[in-house]
Amino acid sequence: xxxxxxxxxPEIWYGDIEAKKYTANTRNQQIQxxxxxxxxxxxxxxxxxxAFLLDIGCGSGLSGEILDAEGYIWTGVDVAPSMLEVAxxxxxxxxxxxxxxGQGFGFRPGSFDGAISISVLQWLLNAETSHPTSSPPHRLTxxxxxxxxxxxxxxxxxxxxxxxxxxxxxxxTSIAQKAGFGGGIVVDYPNSKKARKVFLCLxxxxxxxxxxxxxxxxxxxxxAKVRFERRRQSEKVRSKxxxxxxxxxxxxxxxKELYRKRGKEQVPRDSKYTGRKRKATF
Amino acid sequence: xxxxxxxxLLACHVKNCNANNFPLEFQNVQLEIREAEFxxxxxxxxxxxxxxxxxxxxARQLGDTSLPNEQPEMLDDDFLKNLHHVLLEIHVEEGSMxxxxxxxxxxxxxxxPNMLLAEHEIA
Ligand SMILES: [Zn+2]
Numbered sequence: 001x002x003x004x005x006x007x008x009x010p011e012i013w014y015g016d017i018e019a020k021k022y023t024a025n026t027r028n029q030q031i032q033x034x035x036x037x038x039x040x041x042x043x044x045x046x047x048x049x050x051a052f053l054l055d056i057g058c059g060s061g062l063s064g065e066i067l068d069a070e071g072y073i074w075t076g077v078d079v080a081p082s083m084l085e086v087a088x089x090x091x092x093x094x095x096x097x098x099x100x101x102g103q104g105f106g107f108r109p110g111s112f113d114g115a116i117s118i119s120v121l122q123w124l125l126n127a128e129t130s131h132p133t134s135s136p137p138h139r140l141t142x143x144x145x146x147x148x149x150x151x152x153x154x155x156x157x158x159x160x161x162x163x164x165x166x167x168x169x170x171x172x173t174s175i176a177q178k179a180g181f182g183g184g185i186v187v188d189y190p191n192s193k194k195a196r197k198v199f200l201c202l203x204x205x206x207x208x209x210x211x212x213x214x215x216x217x218x219x220x221x222x223x224a225k226v227r228f229e230r231r232r233q234s235e236k237v238r239s240k241x242x243x244x245x246x247x248x249x250x251x252x253x254x255x256k257e258l259y260r261k262r263g264k265e266q267v268p269r270d271s272k273y274t275g276r277k278r279k280a281t282f
Numbered sequence: 283x284x285x286x287x288x289x290x291l292l293a294c295h296v297k298n299c300n301a302n303n304f305p306l307e308f309q310n311v312q313l314e315i316r317e318a319e320f321x322x323x324x325x326x327x328x329x330x331x332x333x334x335x336x337x338x339x340x341a342r343q344l345g346d347t348s349l350p351n352e353q354p355e356m357l358d359d360d361f362l363k364n365l366h367h368v369l370l371e372i373h374v375e376e377g378s379m380x381x382x383x384x385x386x387x388x389x390x391x392x393x394x395p396n397m398l399l400a401e402h403e404i405a
Contacts (some may be wrong), residue, residue, distance in 0.1 A: 052328060073324060079398075084394055085392075088283075088392060093318070095283050095284055096399060097394065098396045100397075104404075104405060105295060106293045108304065111291040132405040133401060134401075145368070270376055
């Protein structure tokens with residue numbers, strides 16, 4: 001099967017039907033969730049501070065729902081109106097913008113505490129017109145330069161993406177470096193055809209360690225959500241923080257009531273587990 | 283769903299529009315108020331990012347006069363709650379944002395601002 005990014009620009013590819021299909025597909029949801037949790041893990045945010053994040057190519061809000069559930073405040077940008085419409089229907093809590101990231105951002109310096117991006121960067125590698133501003137290097141430069149400025153110092157931006165060649169990786173990382181980013185590429189499960197995932201981990205400013213994290217390896221794919229929450233829990237214990245990361249039970253009940261009033265279907269029934277902090281399983 | 287939290291971070295990104303391009307001015311807006319969970323830690327942590335005058339002026343333009351002219355030194359609960367409301371609970375659903383410098387208009391429809399530029403506006 002040929003890659004979607006080679007067939008049409010994203011705002012065309014993800015038309016109304018494709019946007020709904022993509023979002024409703026439970027396999028897509030699971031993969032997207034796994035990659036979002038892994039991206040959050042690589043983002044390595046301080047466990048005891050609330051964070052304001054940018055979701056680059058937020059699509060229909062599949063990652064956004066996870067950011068909501070983990071207690072982050074966020075803003076999402078996407079170039080496909082149909083995907084944003086689905087995000088509105090799903091009532092994610094982040095602010096949404098219709099934006100072509102290859103045209104750059106207008107966010108003020110230091111706006112965000114971090115950025116994540118799932119399955120988006122490869123879309124920047126195709127020229128759509130012959131205009132000079134639509135060449136991939138020009139668009140990547142504009143994107144990384146304005147993103148670097150929009151992130152606070154220090155912070156990180158983590159991108160899961162699907163490169164087709166080492167040349168593409170080389171092009172992307174060299175332009176990111178020129179824009180001022182440190183960091184590099186993390187490959188999870190490099191030897192598995194099915195589980196292999198490529199992440200670009202970019203650093204703004206001085207990190208505790210400038211080393212790029214190790215990729216995951218092993219025979220079995222680990223549950224990214226469990227890994228992320230277990231790690232955050234243990235860091236919190238270490239920093240003796242009292243931060244309430246997960247949204248409060250009262251808040252969730254109130255939100256569900258609101259959805260019911262609006263006639264939303266399939267609101268999960270309240271149970272004694274509602275809003276209970278999930279225990280990390282071992 | 284554009285709220286003042288992101289509006290306060292947003293400058294115009296049209297080519298060569300580099301000065302006096304913030305804050306974007308709301309025009310012909312329709313508002314919706316939606317409750318959001320109050321997290322005082324988040325609001326406190328966000329304070330250093332805020333351009334205070336732009337926030338106060340914009341909130342007043344949208345009909346909310348709860349914020350003082352100067353950022354107070356004492357952060358009591360009332361103040362943080364007002365700030366929480368201004369940043370996170372006022373949603374601009376329709377209207378537009380206009381750049382004070384180049385006058386580019388970013389239309390807002392169903393709460394989503396259209397930030398797309400024409401070819402000649404791209405830096
Ligand atoms: Zn302008």
